[in-house]
Each structure stands twice: as structure tokens, then as C-alpha cells.
Amino acid sequence: MAKRVLVIEDEPNIIEAISFILSRDGWTVHTHSDGTTANEKIKATPPDLVILDVMLPGKSGFDILRDLRDTPETAHLPVLMLTARGQTRDREMAERLGVSQFMTKPFSNAEVLESVRSLVQA
Amino acid sequence: MPQRQLTGSRIRERRIDLEMRQTDLAQAVGISASYLNLIEHNRRRIGGKLLNDLARALQVDLAALTEGAEVALLDQLRSAAAQDRGAGAELSRTEDFAGRFPGWSGLVTRQAKRITDLEARVKVLTDRLAHDPQLATSLHEVITAVTAIRSTASILVTDNDIDRDWEERFHRNIYEDSLKLAESSRALVSYLDTPSDEGAAALSPHEEVEAYLDAQGFHLPYLEEGGAAHHAPTLRSKAAASILAEYRATYSQDVRDMPLVVFSQAATELGHDPALLAARFGVSLAAAMRRLATLPETLGHPAFGLAMCDAAGAITLQRSIPGFSLPRSAASCPLWPLFSALSQPMQPIRRDVQLPIEGGGRFRCYAIATPAGAFSFDTAPTMQAVMLVRPITASGSPADPVGTSCRICSRSGCRSRREPSILNDDAV
Numbered sequence: 001m002a003k004r005v006l007v008i009e010d011e012p013n014i015i016e017a018i019s020f021i022l023s024r025d026g027w028t029v030h031t032h033s034d035g036t037t038a039n040e041k042i043k044a045t046p047p048d049l050v051i052l053d054v055m056l057p058g059k060s061g062f063d064i065l066r067d068l069r070d071t072p073e074t075a076h077l078p079v080l081m082l083t084a085r086g087q088t089r090d091r092e093m094a095e096r097l098g099v100s101q102f103m104t105k106p107f108s109n110a111e112v113l114e115s116v117r118s119l120v121q122a
Numbered sequence: 123m124p125q126r127q128l129t130g131s132r133i134r135e136r137r138i139d140l141e142m143r144q145t146d147l148a149q150a151v152g153i154s155a156s157y158l159n160l161i162e163h164n165r166r167r168i169g170g171k172l173l174n175d176l177a178r179a180l181q182v183d184l185a186a187l188t189e190g191a192e193v194a195l196l197d198q199l200r201s202a203a204a205q206d207r208g209a210g211a212e213l214s215r216t217e218d219f220a221g222r223f224p225g226w227s228g229l230v231t232r233q234a235k236r237i238t239d240l241e242a243r244v245k246v247l248t249d250r251l252a253h254d255p256q257l258a259t260s261l262h263e264v265i266t267a268v269t270a271i272r273s274t275a276s277i278l279v280t281d282n283d284i285d286r287d288w289e290e291r292f293h294r295n296i297y298e299d300s301l302k303l304a305e306s307s308r309a310l311v312s313y314l315d316t317p318s319d320e321g322a323a324a325l326s327p328h329e330e331v332e333a334y335l336d337a338q339g340f341h342l343p344y345l346e347e348g349g350a351a352h353h354a355p356t357l358r359s360k361a362a363a364s365i366l367a368e369y370r371a372t373y374s375q376d377v378r379d380m381p382l383v384v385f386s387q388a389a390t391e392l393g394h395d396p397a398l399l400a401a402r403f404g405v406s407l408a409a410a411m412r413r414l415a416t417l418p419e420t421l422g423h424p425a426f427g428l429a430m431c432d433a434a435g436a437i438t439l440q441r442s443i444p445g446f447s448l449p450r451s452a453a454s455c456p457l458w459p460l461f462s463a464l465s466q467p468m469q470p471i472r473r474d475v476q477l478p479i480e481g482g483g484r485f486r487c488y489a490i491a492t493p494a495g496a497f498s499f500d501t502a503p504t505m506q507a508v509m510l511v512r513p514i515t516a517s518g519s520p521a522d523p524v525g526t527s528c529r530i531c532s533r534s535g536c537r538s539r540r541e542p543s544i545l546n547d548d549a550v
Contacts, residue, residue: 011266013295017273020288024281055262084265085258106269109276 002028003120006047008038008064009082010056018051021109022116035059039067042074049120051112054083054090062093069098078119082107129173131221132187134162136180151175164218194444195220196479199227200530201449202234204544213544242326260310267303271296327361329450331369332440340428340441341418345373346382369439373416379405380413386421389414394424396488396510397470407470407490411510415441427485427511429460433504445483446511448526455525456538459489460509467491467505474514476521478532484521486512 005022009015010033019029032041035056042050050068054061061081068074078100083090085104094102101115137147148158151172160166168176177184196216203211212219220227251257274292277284284292334357335342357363380403392398400410415428428441429448435456437448448454454461459471470490477483488510493503525531528540 011270013270013299014266014273016291016295017270017277020277020292021273084262084269105265106272109273109280 002026003049004028004030004045004047005049005051005116006042007031007051008035008041008056008061009033009051009053010035011053017109018112021113025113025117027116033057035061035064038064039071042068042077043071046074046077049078049080049116051080051082051116054081054085054094062097065094065097065099080112080115080119128164128217128221129168129187130162130164130166131224133176133180136182136187137162140180142180147176147179150179164221194447195224195227195231197447197526197530198231198234200544202230204529205234205237207544256313257310260306260313263306264303264310267299267306270299271303274299326450327359327365328438330357330359330362331366334366335369335441339418341416342370342373345370346377372412376405376409376413376416379403379409382417385413386417386423389417389423394426394512406492407488408492408508411488411490411508414510424512428509429458429511430506430508431460431464432506433464435461435464438506443511443513445477445479445513446485453540454527455531457522457524457536458509459487459522460507463489463491463507463509464505467493474519474521475524476516477524477526484514484516486514 003026005027007015007018007022007029009018009031012033015031015033019031022029030045030047032038033056036058038052038056038059052061052064056064061083065079065081068077068079075098079098080101080103081094081099082103082105083094091102100119103111103115137144144158144162145155148155151158152175153172157166161168173187174184177187180187199216199220200213203209203213203216274295278289278292278296357366380399385399385403388399388402392402394414396407396410396414399414400407403410405413412428414423415426417423417426419425425443426441427443427446428439429437430439431437435454437450437454440448440450448458448460456462458475459473463469463471468490470488473487473489475485475487477485489507491505491507494506495504497503523533523536525533525536528536528542529544531539531543533539533543
């Protein structure tokens with residue numbers, strides 16, 4: 001059975017590109033664009049990995065990650081965080097909150113694929 | 123150190139203007155040429171009969187030798203010294219320096235101001251890069267568009283068996299994202315496009331407005347003539363334009379309430395008393411004070427200083443006149459009636475104040491703090507204070523001591539002092 005990836009991102013063309021490359025690689029891809037309801041979406045149908053944007057409407061990726069880590073069922077869920085803000089403090093914040101991997105935009109498709117594969121295997 | 127030290131420089135200037143030799147002047151007043159030389163170079167203080175004799179020999183009033191307009195220059199020199207105490211400027215000889223080397227003094231103060239302006243500019247730029255939400259949003263939009271284009275283009279280049287529908291879809295996405303990128307880039311460049319005039323760019327919005335008003339002498343003929351709203355001066359920042367628009371609206375209202383010709387006549391008739399003028403025109407005291415500060419000197423009115431501040435004591439508008447200028451970059455002396463008015467809302471205050479300057483620096487101040495804007499239930503009013511300042515001559519009557527800011531104030535035993543003065547160790 002194909003592994004499930006949930007892409008939480010509000011930019012439709014980035015969602016489309018990531019969904020395409022992951023689908024071609026054999027992953028089942030679900031997408032979500034609203035930060036406010038992201039945690040409910042994850043709890044309803046837990047994925048094998050979450051690709052999480054930092055700047056989302058309604059609720060930031062940091063807050064979503066904090067809620068995930070505070071919930072026992074998702075405390076160890078692999079999370080690949082994507083951000084257009086590459087400042088050191090954002091990276092440090094993500095690491096403090098327990099991110100699995102932090103990647104700055106613009107990323108390459110190969111980097112995303114490699115990270116997804118390694119995080120789910122781990 | 124008394125202002126009188128500059129008397130020697132004035133004696134020398136006047137003698138040279140008269141093309142009189144030093145020996146001739148010395149002989150006329152019965153002193154040696156070498157002693158006059160010391161006086162002219164501000165190395166001997168004089169007064170009494172000798173000063174009177176010199177004034178007579180030079181055919182000038184005594185006041186022309188003892189009173190000067192260098193107060194502002196001396197303040198600026200002390201401020202410059204305060205910026206770099208480690209440089210070891212001889213503060214006790216500030217007046218001597220200003221008197222003997224006015225050109226160099228001007229250079230020092232101009233360079234000190236430029237340094238202050240550049241430091242302010244660096245701070246603005248640093249804050250902008252670090253915290254500006256508009257810049258962060260613009261950069262985010264650019265990077266998001268670049269990310270989408272890069273990822274989509276990569277698929278088109280590396281995936282050889284992509285079906286036609288997906289290919290068309292990705293081409294369309296790239297086109298859409300390229301449009302977003304172009305728009306975001308244009309907005310970013312426009313935002314970062316700073317004016318080439320560094321000095322003006324370093325001004326805060328309030329300072330920019332004041333610079334414009336100063337250039338007009340705080341008198342705007344186009345508003346006096348019926349409020350020509352189409353006359354819009356070019357200001358660099360939107361914030362400054364907004365502040366000026368608010369000022370112009372208030373100015374126009376004041377013109378309607380107090381038309382120039384009748385107000386000018388009344389001001390002369392009533393001795394420029396703001397309370398009497400407020401009663402005559404049925405306006406608030408603050409409005410009368412504002413209006414007095416807009417009267418042109420060409421109609422024979424004195425130049426009034428004006429300062430306005432908010433409840434935090436931040437200067438929101440200021441018209442500086444020689445000897446009166448409240449600092450913006452450093453905290454002002456809290457003894458000015460402008461600030462004491464804030465603790466006595468609606469209570470008009472009239473005080474004569476004295477700066478620590480001999481032979482000048484005395485002003486009559488009128489101040490009041492009033493609520494700004496409309497009242498509303500269950501909301502505390504926002505207070506603002508206004509102060510009108512008029513230079514007066516010392517008459518022997520008492521005056522409240524004031525300063526500019528603590529660092530360059532030589533007063534001793536001041537209960538309002540925030541920090542030690544650089545001028546003397548006694549001033550604590």
C-alpha cells in the first residue's frame with residue numbers, strides 16, 4: 001500500500017508541482033491549504049509524513065507543528081517544513097518545536113523527494 | 123561660561139568693519155594694544171566702563187557687543203561634544219572656540235548633524251530589513267513565485283513522458299507564476315527605491331513636515347487665500363504627506379476661524395496675547411496659539427516658536443526659533459511648560475523661562491494640554507499639549523529655569539536631571 005503524504009501549503013502551483021513529483025514516485029498525496037483546520041485534517045486521516053509550509057492563512061506552520069508535537073498520536077509524525085524565510089531564528093524555532101527536517105524555498109524537486117523518502121524510511 | 127566671552131570677537135569684527143587699527147582703538151579707550159588684543163581674542167573678560175568706552179569708540183550700542191545670536195551654535199557644539207565624550211573636546215572653551223573660529227564651529231556642527239542623520243538612516247534601514255512586514259511579505263511573494271516556477275520547470279525538463287494535459291497545465295502555471303513574479307519584483311524594487319538625497323531621507327516624517335513648514339516660515343499663503351487644496355507639496359514619504367494633510371486641515375480651519383487680516387490687526391492690538399485673542403475670536407486657546415505661530419514677520423509680528431507633543435511627551439510638531447529648539451533625538455528638558463501642562467489638563471499655563479545662558483535665552487511660554495479628537499463614552503481622551511514661545515529680554519523679574527537636554531545643561535541641583543551633564547562635574 002502506498003505511503004501517504006499530506007502537503008499543507010497555500011500556493012496552488014507549488015501544491016500541484018509537489019503532488020505531481022510525489023505521485024510519480026509512488027506516494028499517495030493529499031493536500032490542504034488552511035492553517036486553521038490543518039491539525040483536524042491530520043488527526044482525521046493521519047498521513048505517514050507531513051510537508052508543512054510556515055506561512056499559512058489562519059495559523060502558522062509553527063503553531064501547527066507545536067500542536068502536533070503536543071499530541072501523543074502525532075508527537076513522532078515526520079514533518080518536513082518548507083519556508084520562504086530562511087533566517088536562522090526560523091530554523092532554530094522549527095528545531096525547538098521538533099521539526100524532522102527544515103527546507104528553504106526555492107527547493108529542488110530532487111531535494112524534496114530525497115527528504116520525503118529518507119524521513120519515512122527513518 | 124557666560125555668553126559675554128564672545129564680546130571680544132564682536133569688538134574685533136566691528137573694529138575691522140570700521141577699518142580701524144588695533145592701536146588706534148586701544149589708544150581711544152586708554153589701554154594698551156596688547157591688552158586689546160587679548161580682549162579681542164576672548165582671553166580677557168571685560169565689562170563696566172571699559173566696555174562702554176569701547177562701544178562708544180566703535181559707535182555701537184552696548185547691546186550690540188554683549189548680545190548675540192550664537193546661542194543655537196553653542197548648543198549645537200555642546201551637542202556635538204556630547205556625541206563623543208571620548209574625543210576630549212574642551213567644553214569649558216566652547217564659547218571661545220565659537221567666537222574665534224565661527225567657520226570651523228559651523229563645520230563641526232554640520233558634520234555632527236550629518237553623523238546624527240546618517241545614524242538615524244542606518245537605524246531606519248536596519249529596522250526595515252529586520253522587521254518591516256511589507257518587505258517580508260514582498261520577499262515571501264517573490265520566493266514563492268520562484269519556487270513554483272523552479273519546481274514546475276524542473277518537471278517539464280526532467281520528465282520525458284509527461285502527458286499532454288499535464289504539460290499544458292504546467293506551462294500555464296509557469297506563465298501565471300512569471301506574472302506574479304514580475305509584479306512582486308516590481309513592487310519590491312519600488313519599495314526599496316530610496317531617494318538619492320540622503321540627508322532628506324534620514325528625516326523622520328515629522329521632521330520632513332517641519333522642514334517644509336520651516337521653508338515657508340510656517341505661513342502658507344495658499345491656505346490663507348481660501349484653502350487651495352490642489353496645492354500639494356512633494357514630500358518623500360507617505361507618512362509625512364499624511365501628517366502634512368492633517369496639519370493643513372487644521373490650518374485651514376484656523377484660517378476660517380481667524381482670517382489673516384483681522385487676526386493680524388487684533389494680534390497687534392492685543393499684544394499677541396493668546397488668551398485675549400482666543401476670547402476675541404471665540405476659539406480655543408490652543409487654536410489661538412497655533413494661529414499666532416503662523417503670522418508672517420513681514421506684517422510686523424515677532425517670530426513665535428511653537429511645540430506640540432502627545433501624552434508621551436513625543437514632539438509632534440515644532441517651530442524652532444533662535445535659542446528655542448527641543449531635541450528630538452534626545453529627551454527634552456521636562457521643565458518646559460509644554461510638558462508640565464500634561465499634568466494639568468485644561469489649565470492654561472504662562473511662564474517666563476530662562477535657559478542657562480547669560481545675556482539671552484529668556485522666553486515667555488504659553489501652554490495648555492487638551493484632549494485631541496472627539497470624546498467618546500468609556501474611553502479615556504487622548505491628550506496633546508501645545509506651547510507658544512516668544513523671546514523676551516531679561517528684565518530682572520524671576521523666570522523658571524529650563525534647559526534643552528540634561529547632557530548639555532550646566533545647571534546644578536536640578537531635581538529633574540536624568541543624567542549627568544558633560545559640561546561640568548557639578549551639574550548633577
